[in-house]
Amino acid sequence: MEPLAPIPMFVAQCCQTLYSAGFEAYPVGGxxxxxxxxxxxxxxxxxxxxxxHQVQALFPHTVPTGLAYGTVTVVLEGGSVxxxxxxxxxxxxxxxxxxxxxxxxxxxxxxSRRDFTINAMALTLDGDIVDPFxxxxxxxxxxxxxxxxxxxxxxxxxxxxxxxxxxxxQLDFRLDLNLLHALMKLGPQPQTLPPERIRPExxxxxCARAPHWAALFFSSGLxxxxxxxxxxxDTNALSRLSPAQLTRWAGLAALLRNxxxxxxxxxxxxxxxRALRRPLEQALTxxxxxxxxxxxxLLSRYGVDTCKALATLSLTPQPVAQLEEILAQAPCIFxxxxxxxxRDLMALGFTGxxxxxxxxxxxxxxxDHPEDNTAPVLRRLxxxx
Numbered sequence: 607m608e609p610l611a612p613i614p615m616f617v618a619q620c621c622q623t624l625y626s627a628g629f630e631a632y633p634v635g636g637x638x639x640x641x642x643x644x645x646x647x648x649x650x651x652x653x654x655x656x657x658x659h660q661v662q663a664l665f666p667h668t669v670p671t672g673l674a675y676g677t678v679t680v681v682l683e684g685g686s687v688x689x690x691x692x693x694x695x696x697x698x699x700x701x702x703x704x705x706x707x708x709x710x711x712x713x714x715x716x717x718s719r720r721d722f723t724i725n726a727m728a729l730t731l732d733g734d735i736v737d738p739f740x741x742x743x744x745x746x747x748x749x750x751x752x753x754x755x756x757x758x759x760x761x762x763x764x765x766x767x768x769x770x771x772x773x774x775x776q777l778d779f780r781l782d783l784n785l786l787h788a789l790m791k792l793g794p795q796p797q798t799l800p801p802e803r804i805r806p807e808x809x810x811x812x813c814a815r816a817p818h819w820a821a822l823f824f825s826s827g828l829x830x831x832x833x834x835x836x837x838x839x840d841t842n843a844l845s846r847l848s849p850a851q852l853t854r855w856a857g858l859a860a861l862l863r864n865x866x867x868x869x870x871x872x873x874x875x876x877x878x879x880r881a882l883r884r885p886l887e888q889a890l891t892x893x894x895x896x897x898x899x900x901x902x903x904l905l906s907r908y909g910v911d912t913c914k915a916l917a918t919l920s921l922t923p924q925p926v927a928q929l930e931e932i933l934a935q936a937p938c939i940f941x942x943x944x945x946x947x948x949r950d951l952m953a954l955g956f957t958g959x960x961x962x963x964x965x966x967x968x969x970x971x972x973x974d975h976p977e978d979n980t981a982p983v984l985r986r987l988x989x990x991x
Contacts, residue, residue: 610641610733617650618685623664624689629656630713631689632736639724642735642745643777651688653728655711661689675707692716705963714738714892718753721766722773726753746976748779756788764797768807771822775814794827804829805876812854817844820858834873839865843921852911855886856918863919881911889915893923899933902973906939938972938979941965945981954988964988 612919614635624631631654635649647786654661661678663669669679676691692710710716713728720726723741735742736765739753750773752759752766760767763928767789774781781789808829811820821841823829839861847857855877859869870887877883889912895901906914909935943966946954971987972979978987 610729611644613637613641613729614650614684615630617652617687618731619682620652620680620687620689621829622663624652624654624656624661625731627656627660627664629654630661630692631656632713632730634717634728635720635725638727638729638735638757639741639745641726642742649688650660650685651690653690653692653713653716655692656689656846657691657709661691663805676709694719698828709899720753720761721759721769723751723753732904744782748777749782750774750779751782752788753783756782756785757792760792764792764799765807767826767828768799768804768823771819771828772807772811772814774817775811778816787821789828790826794830796832800878801878805878808853808876809851812844812858813849813851815845815849816855817849818842820844829872832860832872833867837865837867839867847918847921852882852885852915853884853918856915857888857921858887859890859915860919860921864921882989885909885911888912889919892916894920898932898975899928900929901929902937902939902976905932905937906969906973935976938978940967941969943979944968944972944984945979950981952968954985966976 617681622633626794631652633650635651640647647862656664658670658673658676658678659835661680662670665680667681669681671677671679671688672690676693678689680687680689692713692715694708694710694715695827717726717728717736717738723744724737725741726739727741728736730957740751746749751771751819752770770781770789771786777841808820808823811817811823818841820841824833824839826836841858841861843861844854844857847853854875854886854984862869870890873883873886877886883938888908892904892908892912894916895904901913904916914926915931917929941962946968948961949963950951956964966982968987970986971990978984
C-alpha cells in the first residue's frame with residue numbers, strides 16, 4: 607500500500623496530550639482505513655485507555671457526546687476528535703445497542719468488538735498499524751469481512767448487515783463468504799431498527815460507486831418490513847444514472863416497479879422528509895410527456911425535482927437529456943418569471959383577483975410559446991383578450 611499521509615495536527619495533538627498524561631491513544635477505525643486507501647478521512651476517532659472523566663480533565667473544550675459508551679468529543683483548533691475509552695460490549699437484546707459497556711485497558715480487546723476487519727485497525731504515533739484481525743490483508747483482497755464470527759457480529763447489531771452492503775458498494779469490494787452466509791440467514795428475521803438508521807445505509811449504497819450491491823437488501827430480506835415479500839431486483843442499471851440522491855432513489859423505484867413490486871411502501875417507510883418523498887410519489891403517478899411543451903407544463907405544475915424523478919423512471923437517457931436541454935434554456939414556468947410583473951399589471955389597470963387570472967392566462971400561453979415571454983408581446987395578448 608501507499609505510505610500513509612500524515613495525520614492532521616489537531617489529531618496528533620489530541621493523542622500526544624493523552625500520551626503525556628500516561629494514557630494510550632490511537633486513531634482508530636474508519637480514519638485508518640481511509641488513510642490506507644489514500645482517502646481523506648471525514649471524521650477522526652481516537653480510542654484511549656483514559657476514562658471519560660480523565661479525557662474531560664485534560665482538554666479545556668469537550669462535549670459529552672456519549673458518556674455511557676465512553677465517548678467524549680474533544681474540540682481543538684483545527685477540528686474535533688471523538689475520543690472513546692477502550693471498551694467491551696455485552697448483551698444486545700434489541701439487536702441494536704449493547705445492554706452493558708465495560709471499560710477495559712487493552713487496545714486489542716477494544717478492536718475485537720468492532721464490526722469489520724477493515725474498521726478494526728489503529729495507528730500509533732510512530733505510524734505503525736495495529737492490525738490484529740487482518741484488516742490490511744482484507745483491504746488488499748478488496749473484501750469486507752467481520753471481526754470474528756459473522757453471526758455473532760450481526761446478532762449484536764443488525765445495522766451491521768446494512769453497513770456491510772454499504773461498504774461493499776462504496777469501496778467496490780466483495781463480501782466475505784462467511785459474512786454473506788450470515789447475512790442471508792439473518793436478513794429475513796424480525797428486526798426493530800428504526801427507519802432513520804436504515805435509510806442512510808440504503809441511501810449511501812444507492813449513491814455509491816457500485817450501487818448494484820443494493821440488490822442484496824432485497825434478496826436477503828433485510829427490507830422485507832417495507833415490501834410484501836423478498837424479491838430479486840436487478841440493480842445494475844443504477845450505475846448508469848447520476849449519483850444524485852433523488853436520481854438514484856427514482857432509479858430504484860423504477861427497478862422495483864419493473865420487477866412487479868409497488869415501490870411506495872419502501873418510499874413511505876424509509877423517507878420521512880417530504881422534500882425527497884413528494885417528487886418520487888408524484889413522479890410515479892405521471893406519464894412521460896411527448897415533447898418540450900409537455901415538459902414545460904409539467905415543470906410548471908409539479909416543479910423541477912418531480913420532473914427529474916419522472917425522467918429517471920424511464921431508465922433511458924433520452925428523457926433525461928431532453929429535460930436537461932429544456933432546463934438549460936431557463937424557460938418561464940412560473941408566473942413570477944413572466945415579463946410582465948404583478949406591478950406591471952396593476953399599472954395596466956388590473957386589480958384584485960384579476961391579476962392572478964391574467965397571470966395564469968399569460969403563463970399558459972408562454973408555456974406553449976416560450977419565445978413570447980416579452981413585455982410587448984404580452985401586452986399585445988392582453989389587448990386582444
